[in-house]
Amino acid sequence: MSNVHVIDHPLVQHKLTLMRRRDASTNSFRRLLGELAMLMTYEVTRDLPLQDIEVETPLELTTGKVMDGKKLVFVSILRAGTGILDGMLSVVPGARVGHIGLYRDPKTLTAVEYYFKMPGEMQERDIVVVDPMLATGNSAVAAVDRLKELGPKSIKFVCLLAAPEGVATLQQAHPDVPIYTAAIDRELDSHGYILPGLGDAGDRIFGTQ
Numbered sequence: 001m002s003n004v005h006v007i008d009h010p011l012v013q014h015k016l017t018l019m020r021r022r023d024a025s026t027n028s029f030r031r032l033l034g035e036l037a038m039l040m041t042y043e044v045t046r047d048l049p050l051q052d053i054e055v056e057t058p059l060e061l062t063t064g065k066v067m068d069g070k071k072l073v074f075v076s077i078l079r080a081g082t083g084i085l086d087g088m089l090s091v092v093p094g095a096r097v098g099h100i101g102l103y104r105d106p107k108t109l110t111a112v113e114y115y116f117k118m119p120g121e122m123q124e125r126d127i128v129v130v131d132p133m134l135a136t137g138n139s140a141v142a143a144v145d146r147l148k149e150l151g152p153k154s155i156k157f158v159c160l161l162a163a164p165e166g167v168a169t170l171q172q173a174h175p176d177v178p179i180y181t182a183a184i185d186r187e188l189d190s191h192g193y194i195l196p197g198l199g200d201a202g203d204r205i206f207g208t209q
């Protein structure tokens with residue numbers, strides 16, 4: 001699959017397996033998601049541009065490289081995206097943050113928007129959209145549709161788990177948006193849940209089951 005990056009690093013795979021466990025507590029589920037998000041950020045930000053700056057070490061003046069965190073926007077799809085956002089911000093604390101509130105209509109599985117708040121000057125920014133689950137792909141497509149109206153420089157989509165159906169739907173609608181995920185699972189069930197999956201990510205992060 002073109003433009004799909006499965007992050008198969010052993011640390012990522014190990015933590016994902018712990019998160020799948022039915023008996024993982026809310027506390028450990030949330031902590032593991034934060035750790036996974038930090039590890040995935042490493043791959044997702046690999047191609048970010050750097051600029052040279054002068055830096056004075058205790059011994060001499062030299063040239064170092066820094067990235068411009070302010071040009072990067074993490075867009076969290078509420079509510080479950082918050083779990084990934086926190087981990088990513090701990091690695092890139094200078095990033096700006098946007099929020100899109102979306103929920104899935106349980107009958108139609110279409111995405112319903114209830115909130116949208118972005119930083120200014122989006123046409124100058126590189127966006128990383130985060131949501132733990134890419135199931136039907138309806139939420140991801142709705143989020144990217146909205147963000148493209150603002151004309152950003154680039155958009156990436158980061159999730160923890162994807163279904164083949166969601167990957168196909170997002171790629172068909174937005175082939176220019178690379179997808180980063182820790183795994184692509186087998187299929188969706190009749191309620192749009194990912195199998196084998198990890199259940200309802202939002203409920204598991206916030207303990208609302």
Ligand SMILES: O=P(O)(O)OC[C@H]1O[C@H](OP(=O)(O)OP(=O)(O)O)[C@H](O)[C@@H]1O
Binds near residue numbers: 103104111136
């Ligand atoms: O690919 P899709 O079929 O659109 O499903 C994925 C969406 O479902 C979940 O959110 P949910 O609607 O349960 O909202 P929540 O985060 O508030 O629990 C998940 O966090 C994604 O946003």
Ligand SMILES: O=c1cc[nH]c(=O)[nH]1
Binds near residue numbers: 194198199
């Ligand atoms: O398996 C799924 C599918 C959508 N949303 C979730 O939280 N889990």
Ligand SMILES: [Mg+2]
Binds near residue numbers: 201
């Ligand atoms: Mg949910």
